[in-house]
Amino acid sequence: MSKDPLSPPAADVSEAQIAVHWREEALIPPPNRFIAQANLTDGAIFERFAPDRFPECYKEFADLLDWFKYWETTLDTSHPPFWRWFVGGRINACHNCLDRHLVQHKNKTAIHFVPEPESEAIQHITYQELFVRVNELAALLRDFCGLKAGDRVTLHMPMVAELPITMLACARLGVIHSQVFSGFSGKACGSRISDSESRVLITMDAYYRVGQLLDHKEKADVAVLAAEQDKHQLEKVLIWQRHPGRYSSPTKLIGGRDFIVNDLLPKFRGQRVDPVPMPAEAPLFLMYTSGTTGRPKGCQHSIGGYLAYVTWTSKYIQDIHPEDVYWCMADIGWITGHSYIVYGPLALAASTVVYEGVPTHPDAGRPWRIAETLDVNIFHTSPTAIRALRRSGPDEPAKYHYHFKHMTTVGEPIEPEVWKWYHGVVGRGEAVIVDTWWQTENGGFLCSTVPGIHPMKPGSTGPAIPGIHPVIYDDQGNELASGSGKAGNICIRNPWPGAFQTIWKDPERYVRQYYSRFCRDPQSKDWRDWPYMAGDGAVQAADGYYRILGRIDDVINVAGHRLGTKELESAALLVPEVVEAAVVPVTDQVKGKVPDLYVSLKPGLAASDEIASKVVASVVSEIGAIARPRHVIMVPDMPKTRSGKIMRRVLAAISNGQDAGDVSTLANPEVVDTIKGLVK
Numbered sequence: 001m002s003k004d005p006l007s008p009p010a011a012d013v014s015e016a017q018i019a020v021h022w023r024e025e026a027l028i029p030p031p032n033r034f035i036a037q038a039n040l041t042d043g044a045i046f047e048r049f050a051p052d053r054f055p056e057c058y059k060e061f062a063d064l065l066d067w068f069k070y071w072e073t074t075l076d077t078s079h080p081p082f083w084r085w086f087v088g089g090r091i092n093a094c095h096n097c098l099d100r101h102l103v104q105h106k107n108k109t110a111i112h113f114v115p116e117p118e119s120e121a122i123q124h125i126t127y128q129e130l131f132v133r134v135n136e137l138a139a140l141l142r143d144f145c146g147l148k149a150g151d152r153v154t155l156h157m158p159m160v161a162e163l164p165i166t167m168l169a170c171a172r173l174g175v176i177h178s179q180v181f182s183g184f185s186g187k188a189c190g191s192r193i194s195d196s197e198s199r200v201l202i203t204m205d206a207y208y209r210v211g212q213l214l215d216h217k218e219k220a221d222v223a224v225l226a227a228e229q230d231k232h233q234l235e236k237v238l239i240w241q242r243h244p245g246r247y248s249s250p251t252k253l254i255g256g257r258d259f260i261v262n263d264l265l266p267k268f269r270g271q272r273v274d275p276v277p278m279p280a281e282a283p284l285f286l287m288y289t290s291g292t293t294g295r296p297k298g299c300q301h302s303i304g305g306y307l308a309y310v311t312w313t314s315k316y317i318q319d320i321h322p323e324d325v326y327w328c329m330a331d332i333g334w335i336t337g338h339s340y341i342v343y344g345p346l347a348l349a350a351s352t353v354v355y356e357g358v359p360t361h362p363d364a365g366r367p368w369r370i371a372e373t374l375d376v377n378i379f380h381t382s383p384t385a386i387r388a389l390r391r392s393g394p395d396e397p398a399k400y401h402y403h404f405k406h407m408t409t410v411g412e413p414i415e416p417e418v419w420k421w422y423h424g425v426v427g428r429g430e431a432v433i434v435d436t437w438w439q440t441e442n443g444g445f446l447c448s449t450v451p452g453i454h455p456m457k458p459g460s461t462g463p464a465i466p467g468i469h470p471v472i473y474d475d476q477g478n479e480l481a482s483g484s485g486k487a488g489n490i491c492i493r494n495p496w497p498g499a500f501q502t503i504w505k506d507p508e509r510y511v512r513q514y515y516s517r518f519c520r521d522p523q524s525k526d527w528r529d530w531p532y533m534a535g536d537g538a539v540q541a542a543d544g545y546y547r548i549l550g551r552i553d554d555v556i557n558v559a560g561h562r563l564g565t566k567e568l569e570s571a572a573l574l575v576p577e578v579v580e581a582a583v584v585p586v587t588d589q590v591k592g593k594v595p596d597l598y599v600s601l602k603p604g605l606a607a608s609d610e611i612a613s614k615v616v617a618s619v620v621s622e623i624g625a626i627a628r629p630r631h632v633i634m635v636p637d638m639p640k641t642r643s644g645k646i647m648r649r650v651l652a653a654i655s656n657g658q659d660a661g662d663v664s665t666l667a668n669p670e671v672v673d674t675i676k677g678l679v680k
C-alpha cells in the first residue's frame with residue numbers, strides 16, 4: 001500500500017490493514033543431533049489433531065496424566081464460551097507432579113534451588129524429599145489453618161523452593177492458590193487478596209535481590225491493610241523463613257495473625273495427606289494479569305485441562321525427557337513460571353531449576369555459570385532478558401562449558417538480530433530454538449514450531465501447535481489469507497484444554513473481552529461461532545508461520561499507514577550500537593501520528609548525532625520514509641515493569657508532553673525524570 005506520507009490519515013483505513021514491512025527471514029533447520037533424540041519427529045501428529053478430529057484428539061493430552069476416575073466427556077460446550085474439559089474425571093495435580101514419580105524417580109532431583117548469593121550452596125531436592133515437605137505443609141494448611149478444597153490462598157513469595165512446595169501443598173488439598181509476583185507492592189497484593197477472598201496469605205520474611213536481603217514481610221502488613229480497606233478480613237499470615245531457624249525481617253510479627261511456618265512444621269513431621277480427588281474442571285489456581293489499566297483480572301485455570309495441556313506441551317514443544325535439566329529463567333509469579341517451571345516439568349519428572357535472583361548478578365556470566373554447574377540442557381527465557389545479557393556480557397557465554405540442546409523465547413516478539421545472537425552465541429548454533437506465543441489466559445503455548453519437525457524462522461513464532469487452529473480477522477471479521485501481507489487480529493477458532501475458564505467473579509468481562517468481538521451468534525451453542533480473540537496483531541506468511549506484531553493497541557498509524565511497533569524497533573536494532581528500542585506514537589497535526597524512537601546503547605557508548613542518523617537511516621531503508629521517526633532519543637535505560645517489559649505508555653506520555661502517571665510500580669522509576677530531561 002503506497003500513499004503520500006503527507007496526506008491526512010484516511011478515516012476508512014481498516015484496523016486490520018497494518019502495513020507489514022518486516023523482511024522475510026530465511027528458514028534454519030533444527031540440528032540433526034536434536035532431531036535424533038526429540039520426543040516428536042513424526043508430522044502425522046498434525047493429521048491426528050486436524051480440525052475434524054476435534055475435540056477427541058485431546059485424549060492424547062489427558063492420557064499423559066494419572067486419573068483417579070477417568071473422564072466421560074472430552075469437551076462440554078453446552079454453555080459457550082465457558083468450556084468444560086474432561087468432564088466427570090477426578091484428578092489431583094500434586095499427585096501427578098509427585099506421588100506417581102516415586103516408584104521410578106524418588107532419588108532424582110526434582111528442584112535445584114539456586115540462591116542468589118553465590119556463597120550459599122545450591123539445594124538439590126529429590127522427588128522423595130519434595131513429597132515429604134509437601135505433605136507436611138499440606139497437613140499444616142489443613143489442620144492449623146482449616147483450609148479445604150475450593151478455599152483460596154494468596155501467595156506472595158519470591159523465587160525459592162518453598163514456592164513450588166506451597167503451590168503443590170495447596171493443590172494436594174484442592175485449595176486454589178493465587179501467587180502474586182514478589183516484586184509487586186503490598187497494595188497490589190492486597191487487592192488480589194480481596195478480589196480472590198483469600199483466607200490466608202503465605203509469604204516469606206526476606207529474599208535476595210541484586211545482592212541485598214530485602215525485607216519482604218513489611219509488604220504483608222500493607223497487603224492485609226489494603227485488603228481490609230476492601231472490606232476483606234484475612235484469617236492468618238504464614239511466613240516462611242528465608243534462612244530456616246532465623247527470622248530475617250526487621251518488621252515485627254503481629255500476635256494471633258502472623259505465624260512462622262518453619263516453627264509450626266515440626267508438629268507435622270512425617271505426616272501424610274492423601275491427595276484430594278478433585279473434579280477435572282475445578283480451579284487449580286488464579287493468575288492475575290498485571291494490567292497496566294483497569295482492575296487486575298484473575299484468570300482461573302482448571303486442574304485437568306490445564307495440567308494436561310502444560311504436560312503435553314512441556315513434553316513435545318519443550319522436548320523435556322526425565323533425564324533433562326531444565327531451566328526456565330522466568331519468575332513463578334507469572335504464568336510462564338506456573339506452567340513451565342512448576343507444573344509441566346514436574347508432571348514429567350524432570351529436574352527444574354529455581355533461581356532466586358537477577359540474571360546479571362553479580363555479573364552477566366551468572367546464567368552460564370549456573371548452566372555449567374547444573375549441566376542445564378534446556379533453557380527458557382524472554383527477549384528482554386536476552387537483550388539485557390547481550391548488552392551487559394556479549395562475550396560471557398563463550399567462557400563457560402555448557403551445552404543447550406533446546407532454548408525457548410517467550411513473552412514478546414523477538415527482533416531477528418537478537419534471535420541470531422541467542423542462537424549463535426548463547427546456543428552456539430547447537431540448540432534448537434522455539435519462539436512460543438501465548439498469554440496468561442491461555443495456560444500454555446498456542447503457536448510455536450515443533451522443534452523436531454519444523455525449521456526455525458528468526459522473529460516468527462511459527463505455525464500453531466497441534467490442535468490449535470488460528471485465524472486472522474480484519475476488523476470486519478473477514479479472514480486474511482496467509483501470504484496476503486496484511487496483518488489483523490489473531491484469534492483461535494477452537495477451544496483447547498489449557499484455556500482459562502473465566503475471569504474470577506467477572507464472567508461478563510471474560511465474554512466481552514475475549515469472545516464477543518468476532519462471535520457470529522451470541523445465542524449459538526456451537527463452539528465454531530465463538531473464536532477466542534487474543535488482542536494481538538499478527539500476520540501469516542505464505543509458509544504458514546505467524547509473526548506477532550504486538551498488542552493491537554500498540555499499533556501506530558502514520559498518515560493512514562499502520563505500522564507495527566515491533567518492525568520499527570527491529571529496524572533500529574540493526575544498528576550495531578543499539579541494544580534496545582521502543583517506539584511510541586506522537587500526535588501530529590498532519591500525519592495523525594508520528595513515531596518517536598527511544599533507544600539505549602551498548603555500555604560505554606555515548607549518545608551522538610551520528611548514531612541517531614544511523615537509526616533513522618535504518619528505519620527508512622527497512623520500512624520507508626513513512627516510518628521516519630520524529631526524534632531518536634538515546635536513553636540510559638528504558639522504563640521497565642518488574643517483569644522487564646518496556647513501559648511504552650510512560651515513554652508515550654513523555655513524548656506527548658503529558659503526565660506520565662504513577663510510575664512507582666516500575667522497576668526503575670528514577671529513569672523517568674532523566675528521560676524527561678532528554679525530551680525537550
Ligand code: PRX
Nearest residue numbers: 410411412413435436437438439440548551
Ligand atoms: O502480545 C503477546 C506477547 O505477550 C502477551 C501475553 O503476555 P502475558 O499474558 O504476560 O504472557 C506472557 C507469557 C506467555 C501476548 O498477548 N507475547 C507472548 N509471547 C510472545 C508474544 N509476542 C510475540 N512473540 C511471542 N513469542
